Amino acid sequence: MQQPSDRTPADAVVRVEGLELRHGGQLVQRGLTFDIRRGEVLTIVGVSGSGKSTLLRHLIGLQVPAAGRVLYGDESLYDADDERQAQLRRRHGVMFQAGALWSAMTVGENLMLPMRLYTSMTREERERQARFKLALVGLDGAFDLEPARLSGGMRKRAAIARALALDPELLYLDEPGSGLDPVNAARLDELVLNLRHDLGTTVVMVTHEVASVFAVADRMLYLDDRQRTMTALDAPRTLLASGPPEVREFLTRGHAVAA
Numbered sequence: 001m002q003q004p005s006d007r008t009p010a011d012a013v014v015r016v017e018g019l020e021l022r023h024g025g026q027l028v029q030r031g032l033t034f035d036i037r038r039g040e041v042l043t044i045v046g047v048s049g050s051g052k053s054t055l056l057r058h059l060i061g062l063q064v065p066a067a068g069r070v071l072y073g074d075e076s077l078y079d080a081d082d083e084r085q086a087q088l089r090r091r092h093g094v095m096f097q098a099g100a101l102w103s104a105m106t107v108g109e110n111l112m113l114p115m116r117l118y119t120s121m122t123r124e125e126r127e128r129q130a131r132f133k134l135a136l137v138g139l140d141g142a143f144d145l146e147p148a149r150l151s152g153g154m155r156k157r158a159a160i161a162r163a164l165a166l167d168p169e170l171l172y173l174d175e176p177g178s179g180l181d182p183v184n185a186a187r188l189d190e191l192v193l194n195l196r197h198d199l200g201t202t203v204v205m206v207t208h209e210v211a212s213v214f215a216v217a218d219r220m221l222y223l224d225d226r227q228r229t230m231t232a233l234d235a236p237r238t239l240l241a242s243g244p245p246e247v248r249e250f251l252t253r254g255h256a257v258a259a
């Protein structure tokens with residue numbers, strides 16, 4: 001496993017050093033040290049309650065770590081002033097686990113909202129961008145629809161499109177496939193790979209679906225719920241062959257489906 005250093009390697013978008021996650025006094029994870037490499041799909045996996053969503057909140061600037069640092073380039077996110085933190089945050093798109101769109105707005109308005117808040121784009125530019133992002137996720141006709149009229153799979157796609165609204169270099173997705181049938185979950189995996197291919201976006205995806213891991217991940221970070229630390233970071237097939245026992249067990253249970 002990599003050791004902390006003072007420099008962020010050129011191919012790393014984010015470097016996490018000695019991160020410790022707590023809720024109140026409760027330890028969730030500690031000793032997390034890893035890079036997010038430019039252009040990769042990194043999946044964060046672990047059983048329910050292991051701390052995947054909590055880690056994501058620490059990576060995107062929503063929860064201050066109990067210890068350790070999150071570096072964007074050479075800048076430490078939580079050491080930056082508020083304005084700089086906000087700028088750094090704007091460079092990434094996020095789809096939260098609950099992933100909901102605002103129900104009182106159309107899909108198009110949902111996508112245009114971050115552009116209205118954070119850019120000086122005109123209404124026409126915002127609409128053009130929103131339609132473009134919807135087309136990217138295969139929702140060409142959804143601009144004027146209300147979210148309630150979308151199917152579950154379409155809603156997930158729309159939430160991803162919204163996360164792409166500001167052209168993020170990094171996309172964080174928390175369980176994008178949850179609640180979907182296997183066919184739509186597989187289509188969502190394809191979408192993630194297409195986005196990476198077409199836009200060059202680096203993707204960090206939380207999932208507990210083994211099929212998804214094998215479909216999309218260059219590397220997989222395993223958060224162990226008992227040891228409360230990461231016990232593996234490597235390509236899924238490498239970990240399936242020679243990872244620690246808990247990781248192989250995790251991967252083996254879903255591998256028949258993924259193969």
Ligand SMILES: Nc1ncnc2c1ncn2[C@@H]1O[C@H](COP(=O)(O)OP(=O)(O)OP(=O)(O)O)[C@@H](O)[C@H]1O
Pocket residue numbers: 023024028046047048049050051052053054055097208
């Ligand atoms: N807001 C909170 N306040 C207190 N404890 C929390 C809070 N959110 C999460 N926790 C606790 O932190 C631990 C990690 O939760 P987290 O939601 O990060 O897990 P997860 O791996 O994302 O789980 P899941 O797969 O179910 O989404 C759990 O023990 C959870 O009960």
Ligand SMILES: [Mg+2]
Pocket residue numbers: 052053054097174
């Ligand atoms: Mg979660």
